[in-house]
Amino acid sequence: xxxxxxxxxxxxxxxxxxxxxxxxxxxxxxxxxxxxxxxxxxxxxxxxxxxxxxxxxxxxxxxxxxxxxxxxxxxxxxxxxxxxxxxxxxxxxxxxxxxxxxxxxxxxxxxxxxxxxxxxxxxxxxxxxxxxxxxxxxxxxxxxxxxxxxxxxxxxxxxxxxxxxxxxxxxxxxxxxxxxxxxxxxxxxxxxxxxxxxxxxxxxxxxxxxxxxxxxxxxxx
Ligand code: DX5
Ligand code: ZN
Numbered sequence: 001x002x003x004x005x006x007x008x009x010x011x012x013x014x015x016x017x018x019x020x021x022x023x024x025x026x027x028x029x030x031x032x033x034x035x036x037x038x039x040x041x042x043x044x045x046x047x048x049x050x051x052x053x054x055x056x057x058x059x060x061x062x063x064x065x066x067x068x069x070x071x072x073x074x075x076x077x078x079x080x081x082x083x084x085x086x087x088x089x090x091x092x093x094x095x096x097x098x099x100x101x102x103x104x105x106x107x108x109x110x111x112x113x114x115x116x117x118x119x120x121x122x123x124x125x126x127x128x129x130x131x132x133x134x135x136x137x138x139x140x141x142x143x144x145x146x147x148x149x150x151x152x153x154x155x156x157x158x159x160x161x162x163x164x165x166x167x168x169x170x171x172x173x174x175x176x177x178x179x180x181x182x183x184x185x186x187x188x189x190x191x192x193x194x195x196x197x198x199x200x201x202x203x204x205x206x207x208x209x210x211x212x213x214x215x216x217x218x219x220x221x
Pocket of ligand 2: 009033034035195
């Protein structure tokens with residue numbers, strides 16, 4: 001599957017969000033990754049619906065919304081209406097994953113499920129055929145700029161095998177610590193969508209960095 005580069009706006013300058021989004025577009029970003037945190041599921045608070053609406057107003061890029069929240073189902077409808085194209089929630093926060101995946105799809109949005117580093121792939125085994133996206137966290141969620149956790153490379157490879165076995169067309173996304181030093185390895189393991197926060201926004205030339213990451217991923221495939 002083609003490479004998707006999704007800059008995470010968590011690392012953007014929020015006072016200049018429209019400029020940062022325009023920079024991502026100019027750099028050839030495929031999606032914009034939007035990290036919603038509630039201070040309960042993860043130990044950090046970020047932003048919510050208003051910021052998603054603001055992003056939707058200034059960009060036509062697909063908005064890849066990553067819900068790091070408890071009771072994610074209470075947000076699906078509003079976030080879909082606000083313009084989310086992908087809604088991903090955490091299996092650790094969702095005892096009724098089957099119902100929730102189908103609820104997202106009914107809203108006309110692609111449905112994703114995310115797994116923390118310590119959560120086994122077996123948690124999604126029964127539902128993998130229904131997913132539009134499987135997100136393997138390559139750090140513990142909560143903050144940008146953390147160090148990539150090495151054992152998640154093997155997990156990504158096993159996730160790719162599991163998706164193939166289910167004849168799934170879901171995207172396999174990785175998120176956390178993805179940058180020049182790691183993107184080729186997760187691509188070779190089978191990931192096809194790459195979230196990058198710090199790697200893009202802390203680069204000396206963030207716009208060019210999106211292209212650098214894309215090339216490294218494409219050459220690894
Ligand atoms: C972490 C978030 C990530 C974060 C990635 O909880 O889900 O999307 O923004 O940031 P980097 O790429 O800096 O690790
Ligand atoms: Zn994220």
